[in-house]
Amino acid sequence: MAEKARFLIPYAIGRHEFHVLDGELNGEVDLLNKTCTCGVFQIIGILCAHALSRSLKRGVNFYSLGSDYYKIETWWPSYTKSIYPTGNEEELIVPHDIMTIKVRTPAQKSLVGRPKKKQGRPKKKRHPSNGDKLVVQCKCITCGGLGHNRATCKVRV
Template sequence: MDRHGDMIKFTDTWISDISPMARLILEDNKEIVRKLKVNWNHEIGFEIQDGDYKHIVDLVKKTCTCRLWQLRGIPCKYVVCALYHIGYESKNYVEHWYRRDTFLRAYKYFIQPSSNMIMWPESNNPPIKPPEVKPMPGKPSRNRKKAKDESRKKKWGKASKME
Protein backbone atom coordinates (compact mmCIF):
# COMPACT_ATOMS: atom_id res chain seq x y z
CA MET A 1 0.00 0.00 0.00
CA ASP A 2 2.91 2.34 0.72
CA ARG A 3 4.44 1.76 -2.69
CA HIS A 4 1.13 2.53 -4.35
CA GLY A 5 0.96 5.92 -2.67
CA ASP A 6 4.63 6.61 -3.34
CA MET A 7 4.20 5.98 -7.06
CA ILE A 8 1.32 8.46 -7.25
CA LYS A 9 3.43 11.07 -5.42
CA PHE A 10 6.32 10.28 -7.79
CA THR A 11 4.41 11.84 -10.70
CA ASP A 12 4.45 15.19 -8.87
CA THR A 13 8.24 15.26 -9.32
CA TRP A 14 8.01 14.91 -13.12
CA ILE A 15 9.17 18.04 -14.95
CA SER A 16 7.17 17.33 -18.11
CA ASP A 17 4.28 15.14 -19.26
CA ILE A 18 6.61 12.21 -20.08
CA SER A 19 8.44 10.01 -17.59
CA PRO A 20 11.91 11.02 -16.35
CA MET A 21 13.52 7.97 -17.98
CA ALA A 22 12.03 8.76 -21.40
CA ARG A 23 12.93 12.45 -21.01
CA LEU A 24 16.53 11.53 -20.15
CA ILE A 25 16.85 9.36 -23.28
CA LEU A 26 15.43 12.19 -25.41
CA GLU A 27 17.90 14.67 -23.92
CA ASP A 28 20.81 12.33 -24.64
CA ASN A 29 19.59 11.91 -28.22
CA LYS A 30 19.32 15.70 -28.67
CA GLU A 31 23.00 16.12 -27.81
CA ILE A 32 24.06 13.62 -30.50
CA VAL A 33 21.95 15.32 -33.22
CA ARG A 34 24.60 17.94 -34.04
CA LYS A 35 26.92 15.31 -35.56
CA LEU A 36 24.37 13.91 -38.03
CA LYS A 37 23.61 14.99 -41.61
CA VAL A 38 19.96 15.16 -42.76
CA ASN A 39 18.50 14.69 -46.25
CA TRP A 40 14.76 15.41 -46.42
CA ASN A 41 12.38 14.67 -49.31
CA HIS A 42 10.08 17.56 -48.17
CA GLU A 43 7.30 15.19 -47.23
CA ILE A 44 7.65 12.38 -44.65
CA GLY A 45 10.92 10.65 -45.55
CA PHE A 46 14.33 11.42 -44.09
CA GLU A 47 17.75 9.99 -44.73
CA ILE A 48 20.04 10.53 -41.76
CA GLN A 49 23.76 9.98 -42.32
CA ASP A 50 25.83 8.89 -39.31
CA GLY A 51 29.38 8.41 -40.57
CA ASP A 52 29.32 5.50 -43.03
CA TYR A 53 25.77 4.46 -42.06
CA LYS A 54 22.51 5.83 -43.46
CA HIS A 55 19.20 5.44 -41.65
CA ILE A 56 15.75 6.02 -43.12
CA VAL A 57 13.09 7.68 -40.94
CA ASP A 58 9.36 7.63 -41.78
CA LEU A 59 7.31 9.87 -39.47
CA VAL A 60 3.90 8.63 -40.63
CA LYS A 61 4.65 4.93 -40.09
CA LYS A 62 6.75 5.80 -37.02
CA THR A 63 9.69 3.73 -38.22
CA CYS A 64 13.45 4.08 -38.32
CA THR A 65 15.87 1.56 -39.82
CA CYS A 66 17.81 1.36 -36.54
CA ARG A 67 14.53 0.01 -35.03
CA LEU A 68 15.06 1.64 -31.62
CA TRP A 69 11.98 3.81 -32.04
CA GLN A 70 9.79 0.77 -32.70
CA LEU A 71 11.32 -1.21 -29.83
CA ARG A 72 11.38 1.46 -27.13
CA GLY A 73 8.61 3.80 -28.15
CA ILE A 74 10.98 6.72 -27.59
CA PRO A 75 12.37 8.56 -30.66
CA CYS A 76 15.94 7.47 -31.39
CA LYS A 77 18.69 9.94 -32.24
CA TYR A 78 17.88 9.73 -35.95
CA VAL A 79 14.21 10.52 -35.41
CA VAL A 80 15.10 13.38 -33.05
CA CYS A 81 17.43 14.73 -35.76
CA ALA A 82 14.65 14.53 -38.39
CA LEU A 83 12.12 16.22 -36.08
CA TYR A 84 14.60 18.94 -35.16
CA HIS A 85 15.27 19.56 -38.86
CA ILE A 86 11.61 20.37 -39.58
CA GLY A 87 11.02 22.14 -36.26
CA TYR A 88 8.81 19.56 -34.50
CA GLU A 89 8.99 18.74 -30.80
CA SER A 90 10.34 15.21 -30.18
CA LYS A 91 8.44 14.71 -26.90
CA ASN A 92 5.17 14.65 -28.89
CA TYR A 93 6.37 11.46 -30.62
CA VAL A 94 6.95 9.49 -27.40
CA GLU A 95 4.50 6.58 -27.03
CA HIS A 96 1.55 6.99 -24.67
CA TRP A 97 2.79 4.44 -22.13
CA TYR A 98 5.53 6.88 -21.03
CA ARG A 99 3.00 9.65 -20.32
CA ARG A 100 1.76 10.83 -16.93
CA ASP A 101 -1.90 10.00 -17.67
CA THR A 102 -1.10 6.37 -18.50
CA PHE A 103 1.12 6.07 -15.42
CA LEU A 104 -1.64 7.42 -13.17
CA ARG A 105 -4.24 5.12 -14.77
CA ALA A 106 -2.09 2.15 -13.74
CA TYR A 107 -2.32 3.28 -10.10
CA LYS A 108 -5.95 4.41 -10.27
CA TYR A 109 -7.30 1.43 -8.35
CA PHE A 110 -6.43 1.11 -4.69
CA ILE A 111 -5.94 -2.00 -2.60
CA GLN A 112 -8.29 -1.82 0.34
CA PRO A 113 -6.72 -2.48 3.75
CA SER A 114 -7.73 -5.64 5.62
CA SER A 115 -7.41 -6.64 9.24
CA ASN A 116 -4.75 -9.00 10.53
CA MET A 117 -5.35 -12.74 9.99
CA ILE A 118 -5.57 -13.23 13.76
CA MET A 119 -8.57 -10.90 13.85
CA TRP A 120 -10.53 -12.73 11.13
CA PRO A 121 -13.79 -14.30 12.33
CA GLU A 122 -13.82 -18.06 12.91
CA SER A 123 -15.49 -20.21 10.26
CA ASN A 124 -17.33 -23.52 10.59
CA ASN A 125 -16.33 -24.53 7.05
CA PRO A 126 -13.70 -27.26 6.60
CA PRO A 127 -10.14 -26.02 5.94
CA ILE A 128 -9.09 -25.84 2.29
CA LYS A 129 -6.30 -28.28 1.42
CA PRO A 130 -3.94 -28.03 -1.55
CA PRO A 131 -4.64 -30.25 -4.57
CA GLU A 132 -2.96 -33.63 -4.90
CA VAL A 133 0.38 -33.72 -6.72
CA LYS A 134 -0.01 -35.29 -10.16
CA PRO A 135 2.91 -36.61 -12.20
CA MET A 136 3.60 -34.29 -15.09
CA PRO A 137 3.25 -35.61 -18.64
CA GLY A 138 6.40 -36.07 -20.65
CA LYS A 139 9.35 -38.35 -21.09
CA PRO A 140 10.15 -40.43 -17.98
CA SER A 141 13.51 -40.08 -16.28
CA ARG A 142 16.46 -42.02 -17.72
CA ASN A 143 17.70 -43.43 -14.41
CA ARG A 144 16.53 -46.97 -13.87
CA LYS A 145 15.40 -48.16 -10.49
CA LYS A 146 18.16 -50.23 -8.86
CA ALA A 147 17.42 -53.37 -6.93
CA LYS A 148 18.07 -53.46 -3.19
CA ASP A 149 21.08 -55.77 -3.52
CA GLU A 150 22.82 -53.65 -6.25
CA SER A 151 25.60 -51.32 -5.21
CA ARG A 152 24.79 -47.64 -5.17
CA LYS A 153 27.99 -45.91 -6.21
CA LYS A 154 28.25 -42.15 -6.27
CA LYS A 155 28.46 -40.42 -9.61
CA TRP A 156 31.54 -38.43 -8.66
CA GLY A 157 34.39 -39.21 -6.34
CA LYS A 158 35.51 -42.50 -4.88
CA ALA A 159 33.26 -45.33 -3.84
CA SER A 160 32.92 -45.93 -0.14
CA LYS A 161 35.10 -48.57 1.60
CA MET A 162 32.05 -50.59 2.53
CA GLU A 163 31.34 -51.61 -1.10
Protein backbone atom coordinates in the same frame (compact mmCIF):
# COMPACT_ATOMS: atom_id res chain seq x y z
CA MET B 1 20.53 10.95 -27.56
CA ALA B 2 20.07 14.65 -28.34
CA GLU B 3 23.83 15.22 -28.10
CA LYS B 4 24.45 12.53 -30.73
CA ALA B 5 21.57 13.80 -32.91
CA ARG B 6 23.06 17.29 -33.14
CA PHE B 7 25.88 16.03 -35.37
CA LEU B 8 23.78 13.88 -37.74
CA ILE B 9 22.90 15.15 -41.21
CA PRO B 10 19.23 14.65 -42.23
CA TYR B 11 18.15 14.82 -45.92
CA ALA B 12 14.47 15.20 -46.72
CA ILE B 13 12.94 12.51 -48.95
CA GLY B 14 9.32 13.59 -48.50
CA ARG B 15 7.29 15.67 -46.08
CA HIS B 16 7.54 13.15 -43.21
CA GLU B 17 10.31 10.90 -44.54
CA PHE B 18 14.03 11.56 -44.54
CA HIS B 19 17.43 9.92 -44.76
CA VAL B 20 19.96 10.54 -41.97
CA LEU B 21 23.73 10.12 -42.36
CA ASP B 22 25.58 9.22 -39.18
CA GLY B 23 28.75 7.63 -40.58
CA GLU B 24 28.01 4.12 -39.29
CA LEU B 25 24.39 3.05 -39.65
CA ASN B 26 22.48 5.47 -41.85
CA GLY B 27 18.77 5.63 -41.12
CA GLU B 28 15.57 6.01 -43.13
CA VAL B 29 12.98 7.67 -40.86
CA ASP B 30 9.24 8.08 -41.33
CA LEU B 31 7.81 10.40 -38.66
CA LEU B 32 4.19 9.79 -39.72
CA ASN B 33 4.40 6.01 -39.19
CA LYS B 34 7.00 6.36 -36.38
CA THR B 35 9.53 4.00 -37.96
CA CYS B 36 13.29 3.96 -38.54
CA THR B 37 15.52 1.39 -40.25
CA CYS B 38 17.70 1.10 -37.13
CA GLY B 39 14.65 -0.39 -35.32
CA VAL B 40 15.02 1.55 -32.05
CA PHE B 41 12.05 3.82 -32.80
CA GLN B 42 9.68 0.85 -33.30
CA ILE B 43 10.95 -1.43 -30.50
CA ILE B 44 11.35 1.00 -27.60
CA GLY B 45 8.86 3.66 -28.67
CA ILE B 46 11.34 6.48 -28.00
CA LEU B 47 12.90 8.51 -30.77
CA CYS B 48 16.24 7.20 -31.98
CA ALA B 49 19.07 9.61 -32.83
CA HIS B 50 18.05 9.57 -36.51
CA ALA B 51 14.47 10.65 -35.83
CA LEU B 52 15.54 13.09 -33.16
CA SER B 53 17.98 14.83 -35.51
CA ARG B 54 15.23 15.74 -37.96
CA SER B 55 12.71 16.75 -35.31
CA LEU B 56 15.31 19.07 -33.73
CA LYS B 57 16.10 20.69 -37.11
CA ARG B 58 12.40 21.22 -37.94
CA GLY B 59 11.43 22.37 -34.44
CA VAL B 60 8.95 19.51 -33.98
CA ASN B 61 8.05 18.65 -30.37
CA PHE B 62 9.76 15.27 -30.05
CA TYR B 63 7.68 14.36 -26.95
CA SER B 64 4.63 14.14 -29.21
CA LEU B 65 6.41 11.59 -31.45
CA GLY B 66 7.11 9.12 -28.64
CA SER B 67 4.95 6.13 -27.79
CA ASP B 68 1.73 6.63 -25.81
CA TYR B 69 3.07 4.24 -23.15
CA TYR B 70 5.38 6.98 -21.87
CA LYS B 71 2.71 9.67 -21.57
CA ILE B 72 1.16 10.71 -18.26
CA GLU B 73 -2.36 10.27 -19.63
CA THR B 74 -1.66 6.54 -20.09
CA TRP B 75 -0.21 5.91 -16.62
CA TRP B 76 -2.50 8.15 -14.59
CA PRO B 77 -5.66 5.92 -14.67
CA SER B 78 -3.78 3.00 -13.09
CA TYR B 79 -3.17 5.10 -9.96
CA THR B 80 -6.68 6.56 -9.58
CA LYS B 81 -8.23 3.47 -7.97
CA SER B 82 -8.07 2.90 -4.22
CA ILE B 83 -5.86 0.20 -2.74
CA TYR B 84 -7.36 -1.36 0.37
CA PRO B 85 -5.32 -3.05 3.10
CA THR B 86 -5.60 -6.83 3.42
CA GLY B 87 -6.38 -6.87 7.13
CA ASN B 88 -5.06 -9.17 9.84
CA GLU B 89 -2.76 -11.98 8.66
CA GLU B 90 -4.37 -14.57 10.93
CA GLU B 91 -7.81 -13.97 9.40
CA LEU B 92 -6.68 -14.59 5.82
CA ILE B 93 -7.78 -17.85 4.19
CA VAL B 94 -4.69 -19.39 2.61
CA PRO B 95 -4.75 -22.86 0.97
CA HIS B 96 -2.80 -25.58 2.83
CA ASP B 97 -0.41 -26.30 -0.08
CA ILE B 98 0.68 -22.67 -0.17
CA MET B 99 1.08 -22.54 3.63
CA THR B 100 3.44 -25.53 3.60
CA ILE B 101 5.80 -24.17 0.94
CA LYS B 102 9.28 -23.49 2.30
CA VAL B 103 11.11 -20.66 0.60
CA ARG B 104 14.86 -21.09 0.75
CA THR B 105 17.68 -18.82 -0.18
CA PRO B 106 18.92 -19.35 -3.73
CA ALA B 107 21.86 -21.69 -4.19
CA GLN B 108 25.13 -19.88 -4.69
CA LYS B 109 26.63 -20.51 -8.08
CA SER B 110 30.30 -21.33 -8.31
CA LEU B 111 32.32 -18.87 -10.33
CA VAL B 112 33.65 -19.87 -13.72
CA GLY B 113 37.39 -19.97 -14.29
CA ARG B 114 40.48 -20.23 -12.17
CA PRO B 115 40.07 -18.90 -8.62
CA LYS B 116 41.87 -15.66 -7.82
CA LYS B 117 45.07 -15.87 -5.81
CA LYS B 118 45.44 -13.73 -2.73
CA GLN B 119 48.04 -11.05 -3.28
CA GLY B 120 51.19 -10.92 -1.22
CA ARG B 121 52.91 -13.23 1.16
CA PRO B 122 50.74 -15.08 3.69
CA LYS B 123 50.95 -13.54 7.14
CA LYS B 124 52.38 -16.21 9.45
CA LYS B 125 54.41 -16.13 12.60
CA ARG B 126 57.61 -17.89 11.79
CA HIS B 127 60.78 -18.41 13.72
CA PRO B 128 63.93 -16.99 12.12
CA SER B 129 66.45 -19.57 11.03
CA ASN B 130 70.21 -19.20 10.99
CA GLY B 131 71.29 -16.48 8.61
CA ASP B 132 67.91 -14.64 8.66
CA LYS B 133 67.92 -11.05 9.79
CA LEU B 134 65.61 -10.12 12.60
CA VAL B 135 63.44 -7.12 11.78
CA VAL B 136 63.86 -4.53 14.49
CA GLN B 137 61.27 -1.84 14.88
CA CYS B 138 62.54 1.64 14.23
CA LYS B 139 62.78 4.08 17.12
CA CYS B 140 61.80 7.74 16.95
CA ILE B 141 64.54 10.22 17.90
CA THR B 142 62.01 12.90 18.91
CA CYS B 143 59.74 11.02 21.33
CA GLY B 144 61.55 7.72 21.82
CA GLY B 145 58.52 5.65 20.66
CA LEU B 146 58.76 2.44 18.63
CA GLY B 147 57.21 1.81 15.22
CA HIS B 148 57.73 5.25 13.68
CA ASN B 149 60.52 7.69 12.92
CA ARG B 150 61.11 11.44 13.27
CA ALA B 151 59.39 12.26 9.95
CA THR B 152 56.14 10.47 10.82
CA CYS B 153 56.09 11.37 14.53
CA LYS B 154 52.77 12.84 15.71
CA VAL B 155 54.20 14.27 18.96
CA ARG B 156 55.26 17.90 18.54
CA VAL B 157 58.00 19.38 20.66
